[in-house]
Amino acid sequence: MTGLILLLLYVALFVGAMLLVGLATRGRKRRDFTALKTVTFGDESAVRPNRAASVISVVVIFLLWGAFTGSSLVPVHVPGPFTGDTSFTYTARNAGGAEDEATVFLRVFPLGEQPPEIEAEPGEGFARNDAAMIAAYRSELVRADRNDEGEDVEVVAVEGQPIAPGVTVAFADGEVTMTPRGSLNVSPARGLQMEEIWLPSPESVVAALVDIATNGFQNVPLWEHLFYSLMRVLVGFAIGAAVGIPLGYAMGLNDWFRGWFDPIVEFMRPVPPLALIPLVIIWFGIWETGKIVLLFLAALWIMAIAARAGVSGVNITKVHAAYSLGASKAQILRHVIIPNSLPEIFTGARVAMGVCWGTVVAAELVAAQKGVGMMIIAASKFQSTDVVLMGIILIGIIGFGIDILMRKAENWLVPWKGRS
Amino acid sequence: MTGLTIDDVSMRFDLPSGSFVQALKNVSLDLRAGELMSVLGPSGCGKTTLLNIVAGFLAPTGGEVVLNGHRVTGPDAERGMVFQQGALFEWMSVRENVEFGPRMKGTPVAERRATADRLLQITGLGDFKDKAIYELSGGMQQRVALARCLANDPDVILMDEPLGALDALTREKMQGLVLKLWKETGKTIILITHSVEEALLLGERLLVMAPRPGRIHREYRLPFAEMGVNQDLREVKKHPDFGKRREEILSMIWEMEEEIMGRTESA
Numbered sequence: 001m002t003g004l005i006l007l008l009l010y011v012a013l014f015v016g017a018m019l020l021v022g023l024a025t026r027g028r029k030r031r032d033f034t035a036l037k038t039v040t041f042g043d044e045s046a047v048r049p050n051r052a053a054s055v056i057s058v059v060v061i062f063l064l065w066g067a068f069t070g071s072s073l074v075p076v077h078v079p080g081p082f083t084g085d086t087s088f089t090y091t092a093r094n095a096g097g098a099e100d101e102a103t104v105f106l107r108v109f110p111l112g113e114q115p116p117e118i119e120a121e122p123g124e125g126f127a128r129n130d131a132a133m134i135a136a137y138r139s140e141l142v143r144a145d146r147n148d149e150g151e152d153v154e155v156v157a158v159e160g161q162p163i164a165p166g167v168t169v170a171f172a173d174g175e176v177t178m179t180p181r182g183s184l185n186v187s188p189a190r191g192l193q194m195e196e197i198w199l200p201s202p203e204s205v206v207a208a209l210v211d212i213a214t215n216g217f218q219n220v221p222l223w224e225h226l227f228y229s230l231m232r233v234l235v236g237f238a239i240g241a242a243v244g245i246p247l248g249y250a251m252g253l254n255d256w257f258r259g260w261f262d263p264i265v266e267f268m269r270p271v272p273p274l275a276l277i278p279l280v281i282i283w284f285g286i287w288e289t290g291k292i293v294l295l296f297l298a299a300l301w302i303m304a305i306a307a308r309a310g311v312s313g314v315n316i317t318k319v320h321a322a323y324s325l326g327a328s329k330a331q332i333l334r335h336v337i338i339p340n341s342l343p344e345i346f347t348g349a350r351v352a353m354g355v356c357w358g359t360v361v362a363a364e365l366v367a368a369q370k371g372v373g374m375m376i377i378a379a380s381k382f383q384s385t386d387v388v389l390m391g392i393i394l395i396g397i398i399g400f401g402i403d404i405l406m407r408k409a410e411n412w413l414v415p416w417k418g419r420s
Numbered sequence: 421m422t423g424l425t426i427d428d429v430s431m432r433f434d435l436p437s438g439s440f441v442q443a444l445k446n447v448s449l450d451l452r453a454g455e456l457m458s459v460l461g462p463s464g465c466g467k468t469t470l471l472n473i474v475a476g477f478l479a480p481t482g483g484e485v486v487l488n489g490h491r492v493t494g495p496d497a498e499r500g501m502v503f504q505q506g507a508l509f510e511w512m513s514v515r516e517n518v519e520f521g522p523r524m525k526g527t528p529v530a531e532r533r534a535t536a537d538r539l540l541q542i543t544g545l546g547d548f549k550d551k552a553i554y555e556l557s558g559g560m561q562q563r564v565a566l567a568r569c570l571a572n573d574p575d576v577i578l579m580d581e582p583l584g585a586l587d588a589l590t591r592e593k594m595q596g597l598v599l600k601l602w603k604e605t606g607k608t609i610i611l612i613t614h615s616v617e618e619a620l621l622l623g624e625r626l627l628v629m630a631p632r633p634g635r636i637h638r639e640y641r642l643p644f645a646e647m648g649v650n651q652d653l654r655e656v657k658k659h660p661d662f663g664k665r666r667e668e669i670l671s672m673i674w675e676m677e678e679e680i681m682g683r684t685e686s687a
Contacts, residue, residue, distance in 0.1 A: 320477055321507040325521035325572050326497030335520070339511040416510035416554050 002192050005078075006068065010060070017056045025052075062202065069201035070193045078192035081136040083108050085118065086188070088171035090144050091157035092127040099156070102127035104142055108173075108188040111135045111196075126153070132186065137195050139187035141179065154182060200386035205393070208386040217375050217387065226394065228370040232288070232363075233356045233402075236295020240352065244300045245345060248307020249337070265304055273298035273359045277366055286367035291360065298359045299352040306348020310341020343417040346410040353406060357399045372398075422488050424451040424474070424576055424608060430482035431469050431634075442633035443469045444480070449627070449636070453575070454606045456645055458613055458623030460669065462677050466634025467612045471578050474610065475501055488575060497521060500574035502565050502582045508553045514564050515540065515549040521572030532571070539567040542604075543597065559590035563597070570605060579611040583618065595621055596653055603649045616669050620644050620662060621653055628669060630676055638672070640665070 040046040066074025087105045094100075102125070107118035120131035126149040134140040145153045156162060158169040158176050168177040174188035196204065213222045250257035251265070276297060284290035314337055322336045364373025372391050379387035410417065431444040444466040451457060459467050472478045474485050476495040485492040487499065500521075501507070508517055515536050522532035540546055543563040553561060562582055569577055582598075583591045595618060602609055613619050619626050624645045630637035642665065648656045656662060 315506050317503045317507040318509065320475070320495065321501055321503060322509075322520070322524075323477075323495035324475060324497070324499060324501040324574075324578075325524060325568070327520075327524045331524050335524075336509065339509070342511075414511075416552065 002068070002194070005192060006064065010064065013060050013064075017053070017060070021050075021052050021056070065199070066202055068192065068194050069196075069199055071201040071203055073202055079189075080191045080193045081108075082173045082189040082191070083110055083136050086171075086173040088159050088176060088186075090127070090155050090163075090184070091160070092145055092148050092153050093156045094126055094148075095152040098126070100125035100127035102129050102144070102148070104130045104132065104144055104184075104186070106132050106134055106173075106186065106188065108134050108136055111137065122147075134186060134188055136188065137190055139185055142184045142186050143182075144184055145182070155184065158184070197383055197385055200389060204386045205389050208384070208390045212375075212387065212390070218378060220370050225370055225372050225375050226398065228368075229360050229364065229372045230398070232291050232295060232360050232371070233353070236292045236360075237299045237349075237352060237356050239292070240296045240299025240356075241303045241349065243296075244303030245307045247300075248304040248309075249311055249333075249341075251304065252308045252311025253333075253337075261304070265301055268297075269301045269305065273355065274362050277363060281366065291363050291368070294363050295356045295359055298355050302348050302352040302355065303345070306344050306351075307341060309348075310344035311337055313344055314340045342414045343410075346406070346414060346417075350403060350406045350410075353402050354399065357395075357402060361395055422453045425449070425486040426451075426470075426474065426483070427486060428483035429470070429473060429480045429485065431466065431473065431478070432481045444473075445633035445635050446483070447634070447636055448483075451576075451608055451610070451625075453608050455624055456602050456609045456611070456622065457625040457627060458611045458619040459627045459629060460613060460616060460619040460673070461629030461634075461637070462631055462673055462680065464634075464680070465629040465631040465676075467629055468580060469634065470629075471580050471610065471612055474576070475499055475578050497525070497572050498575045500569035500572055500577045502562075502569050502577065502579040504581045504584045505558070505561065508561055508564055508568070510553045513550050513552060514545060514556070517553065517564055518567045518571050520568060525572075535571050536567070539570050542601070543567045557590075559586050559594060562586065562594060566597070566601065570601065570607075574607070576608045576610065579609065581612055581614060584614060591618075592653060596648070598622055599645060599648045599653075602645075616666055616673070617657065619669070620665055621648055621656065626669075628672060631680060637676070640669075 034040070034046050034048070037043065037046050063074055063076075065071070067077050070077055070080050085105065085107050087103050089101055089103050091099055091101050102123055103120070105118055105120045107115060109115040115133070118131045118133060120129040123129040127145075128147045128149070130142060130144050130147065132140050132142050144155050155178070159171045161169045163169050163176070163178050165178050165180045165182065168175050170176075174186060177185045177187070179185055200208075216222060217225060247257075247261060251261050252258070273294060276294060280290050280294045280297075284293050318336055318340065319332060322332050327335065360371070361373035361376075364371035365377045368374035372395055376388050376391040376395075379385075379391065426447055426449040429444055429447045430442070433441045433443055435441065447466075447470060459470070461467050469478065473480050474492065476485075476492050476499065479493075492499070509520065512520070515533075518536040518539055519532045522535060527535075537546075537549070540549055543566055545560060545563055545567065548556060548560065553564070556564065565582070579598075583594050586594060598609075598611070599622065601607075611619075611622050613622070620642060621644055623640075623642055626640040626642055627636055628638045628640075629635065644656050644659070644662060647659070
């Protein structure tokens with residue numbers, strides 16, 4: 001239910017923002033060359049990201065996150081769970097057939113607080129008033145007939161509406177369901193906000209970050225968790241590249257290597273590294289060796305295929321030209337094939353880095369003492385959803401950062417890419 | 421003996437279907453050192469195959485190529501190539517491209533730098549030494565290719581449609597440059613082209629080849645290259661003989677093309 005409302009709200013914000021920004025910028029023309037193009041639909045180069053849309057998109061995510069978690073950083077909220085004092089009436093019937101009405105007073109308090117107990121006057125008649133304490137988001141069983149006078153008193157109605165086992169009746173601030181044994185299960189209104197354990201508010205995620213950054217997680221500082229994950233990725237990737245790239249070159253340059261390794265590479269390429277985790281654990285154990293072997297395998301095939309593609313992408317006229325200029329085979333490899341394959345290798349390295357980063361987190365989920373993946377899984381076992389969310393955000397930021405660094409390195413080392 | 425001899429060269433490609441293509445049949449040719457020869461012919465006449473055999477990239481199925489008394493068995497720095505495009509090394513600057521040949525031979529830095537500077541000056545690229553290849557226009561890239569080939573000081577220069585990808589104006593300028601370099605360096609040059617005018621201008625000798633099987637159809641000895649060394653190429657083109665030759669060769673190639681069309685239609 002909440003999910004559906006969230007989705008509808010999101011779509012409404014998307015459309016609303018589009019219309020509003022469109023209205024606000026109407027009549028304002030782009031002054032670049034694209035503005036002169038009459039054909040833009042179907043011309044991919046004429047499509048530029050609308051920066052306003054990007055900003056609003058991020059803002060909307062934070063707004064919705066805050067609004068649905070009751071964050072103090074966000075001015076508007078969806079209705080939260082009911083807290084405070086409320087009551088509902090019930091009608092009891094005794095063995096003699098007489099009916100009497102009484103009230104159940106409820107005090108609903110935020111989880112974790114210790115408010116004073118609520119008192120109830122007994123009231124008049126054989127049906128006596130009751131009182132109950134309920135934490136927000138929880139429900140409580142109330143045996144309304146427990147203190148009523150006389151034998152065989154049973155509850156027949158709530159808020160004037162007849163009730164029987166399995167029937168639910170709504171009152172002002174929640175609903176009451178009768179259990180098969182005749183108790184009343186009282187659930188105060190939950191509202192639309194998420195419970196902290198489902199989705200922590202932005203400030204509790206920030207608080208978790210600050211807490212873990214200063215105090216560490218399970219006696220290990222945050223930077224050490226991150227460092228271990230990164231170190232595994234870098235070492236695994238480096239070994240994978242150190243073996244895979246020469247292997248790819250050999251496959252691109254020699255019949256025997258091509259024939260020998262083709263079936264292996266083509267078979268291993270579609271096997272997701274995650275599927276290898278059990279085998280790698282059995283063979284190499286759950287500690288560093290196993291993880292680095294796994295990442296090595298994740299990077300190896302990608303890099304081998306990239307290097308092979310790099311060799312086959314060499315324009316034969318360049319090779320011919322180099323031979324005609326007197327280059328030897330070793331010189332052709334060093335001065336023509338390797339530089340010419342760099343763009344492909346960089347593309348492969350970016351893919352491999354992404355796969356390695358994903359694989360390390362998954363591997364740490366299985367077994368580790370340090371690492372972001374381990375932090376997430378350990379936090380989830382203690383139901384610290386805020387730490388889980390913080391870990392996910394850190395993983396995203398680091399993965400994104402790695403890709404940006406790779407792209408920068410590519411621009412610096414392969415400036416001719418796509419320009420020949 | 422000096423010079424290039426193409427002795428009864430044949431090239432046959434066997435197809436997987438069992439049939440074969442006779443790309444070249446019994447081609448024989450003698451080129452003295454310092455001669456400039458252009459090769460012309462309809463597509464499929466084996467011009468490029470012949471050039472690749474002389475360059476040593478292909479081994480002929482019959483006959484042999486002999487340069488300065490020894491047989492050609494593979495590519496070598498004595499036979500330089502200039503390709504239509506895409507043969508420059510984008511990861512090197514203009515100067516590094518030109519220095520490539522001497523560098524592979526282990527020529528000292530100062531010496532090869534001087535060679536490169538001199539050739540870049542001659543080809544009009546003095547101000548572009550440190551540019552990247554992709555920053556140059558197509559015409560400039562071909563100048564780099566010429567300079568790179570000359571830096572290696574080959575005996576024979578083989579050009580495979582070197583000006584084919586250039587626009588008409590740049591092309592005319594480059595034709596003048598090729599003539600100038602030929603005269604100044606005295607290299608033996610074989611130049612393949614699709615343009616009849618270019619073949620007339622850039623050939624002391626002009627070879628017209630015919631297809632199926634690829635063979636030499638006719639050979640001309642022409643005065644235009646020698647004339648073009650000292651005067652504007654547009655003046656040379658105004659020469660009455662030039663127009664006459666052009667028409668003659670054009671109609672010869674047209675006939676060949678039509679014959680091919682007729683043969684494919686009847687087949």
